[in-house]
Amino acid sequence: MKKLVLTGAAGRLGSYLREPLTMMCDQLVSTDIADDIGTLYDGETYAKADLASLDDMMRALEGADMVVHMGAYADEGPFEKLLGPNFIGAYNIWEAAARNGLRRVVYGSSIHAVGMHPKTDFIDTEVRHRPDTFYGLAKCFAEDLGSLYWDKRGLESVHMRILSCAQVTSARALGSWLSYDDLIQLVQRSIETPVTGFAVVYGVSNNDRCPVDNSKASFLGYRPKDNAEQFAEQILAETPPLDPRDPGNTCHGGPFAAVELGNSGLATMKIVDDTKKT
Template identity: 40%
Template sequence: MTAPRTVLLTGAAGGVGTLMRALLPPYGYRLRLFDRRPIDGEPDAVTAELADTEALRAAVRGVDAVVHLAGISLEAPFEEILRANIEGTYRLYEAAREAGVRRVVFASSNHAVGFTPRPPDGSAAIPVDAPHRPDTFYGLSKGFGEDLAALYWDRHGIETVSLRIGSCFPEPTTVRMLSLWLSPADCARLLHAALTADGVGHTVAYASSANTRLWWDLSTARALGYDPQDDSEPYAARLLAAQGPLDPDDPEHAHLGGAFCTNPPLWQQS
C-alpha cells in the first residue's frame, strides 16, 4: 500500500498522540488532529467529542487513513467507557465508512486480554490469538473495538490493524513495563508499518519494542514490516533494584494486565 498522505490522528492531545504528532510527520504524513481538548499551537485541530457526528464527518473528509487513539485510557465507570470508547469508536467507523476511508489503525490494548496469565520466565510468548480476557470495562471496550473493526472489514471492506499497545512512554517506569514497553520511536515505526502494509484485512498485533523480557509474540507486527529498534533492558537494573522482581503470587503480577487485574484496580483503592 502506498503511504497515505493525510492521516486523521484522534486523541492527538493525549500522551501517545502528543508523542506521535512529532514522530509521524517525518514518515511523510500530513496529520489532521482531533481531540476533545484544544491543542496548544495547533489552531487547525478539530476540537470536539467523538459524540459530535458532524465534527467527525468533517474530520474524516478527504483523509487517507485514521489512527484512532481517542478515548478513556484507564478504568472508569461503565457509562463513561460506553460513551467514549464504545459508542465513540462506533461513530468513528461510521464516519470513516461514509467518507470512503479504507484504512484505520485502532489503538487496542493489552487490557483486552489482561486476565491472561503472564508467562513464566523463559516460557512461550503469549500468542496474538489468545482469547479476549478483559480486565476492566476499559479492557472490555478494547475487545469491542477489535470486534467492531473485524465487522467493518467483513461487511464494509475497511481494513484495520488493531494494535494491543503495552506501555508507550519515553522510558519504562516499572518492572512490569520492562516486558511491555513500546518506545515512542518504535511506536511511530509500528504505526507507519500498520498504515502502509498491504492486504491487512483485520489484523491484530501486539505493540511493544523488542524487549529482552518480552511476554508476547511480535511476529504479527513484524509481518506488517515493523522492525523494532529499542529494548527496555538498559533500564532493568535500576528498576529491579528499586522495586524488586515480580511476585507470581501477587495478583498485581500474576496476569498480563497487572494492576488492572486487582479488585478494584489498585489506583482506585483507598
C-alpha cells in the same frame, strides 16, 4: 497520502505522533476535546471534536485516506464513563470511516483486551479476548468492530495492542515497554503496509523479557529497536519481592488485572507525564 486524521492528539501518545504523521501526508487533521493542542506543525490543522458525536467524526474524517484512532478515556472507570468516548466513540470512528470511504483505521488497542491471561502463557495475536476491566472490554469491542467492518464493508484496520508506552518505572515494564520511537515506527508501518485486512499486532519494544508472541504480525514489517533491559539493574534493585498470588504480578494486564471493576488502574502506577510540548 493526501489527508490523515489523528484522534487523541492532546494525549501523551498522540503528542509524539503528530509531527511524524505530518511527514506522511499533505494534511494532518488532529482532533481531541481540548480547546487547543499548542503550536501546530507544518501541514497540521486542529479540529475540536467529540468522539461520542457521529456528526463530529463525519466532519473530521471527510476526505481522509486513513485515521489513526488514539482517542479514548485512557483508564479504567465506571462503565457509564467509558460508554461515550470508548464504546460509542469506536463505533462512530468506524462508521464515519466507512461512510467517508476511508481505506484503513489504525487503532490504539491495548494489552488489557487480553489482560487476564497469565503471564506464564506466551500469548500470540490470536489468543481469545480476556479483558481485565471495562477499559479492556472497550478494546475488545473495537477489535471485534474492526473485524466486522472488514468482513462486511471492506474497511481495513490494524489494532495495536499497546502493552505500556511510558517511561520504565516498574519490573513489569521491563517486558511490556514500548518506546515512543517504536510506537512511531509501529504506526508508520500500519499506515504504509499495502494490504492489512483486519490485523492485530502487539505494541511492544524489542525487550529481552517481552511476554507476548508478535510473529503473526510480522507482515507489517514492524521491527522494534529499543530494549528495556538497559533499565533492569536499577529497576530490580529498587523492587521488593513481588506477591505471586497478586494478579497484578501474574497477569498480562498488570495493575489493571488487580483493581476492582470501575476503579482506576493508573492510580496504582507510576506514570510519568512526559507529554511532548509544542
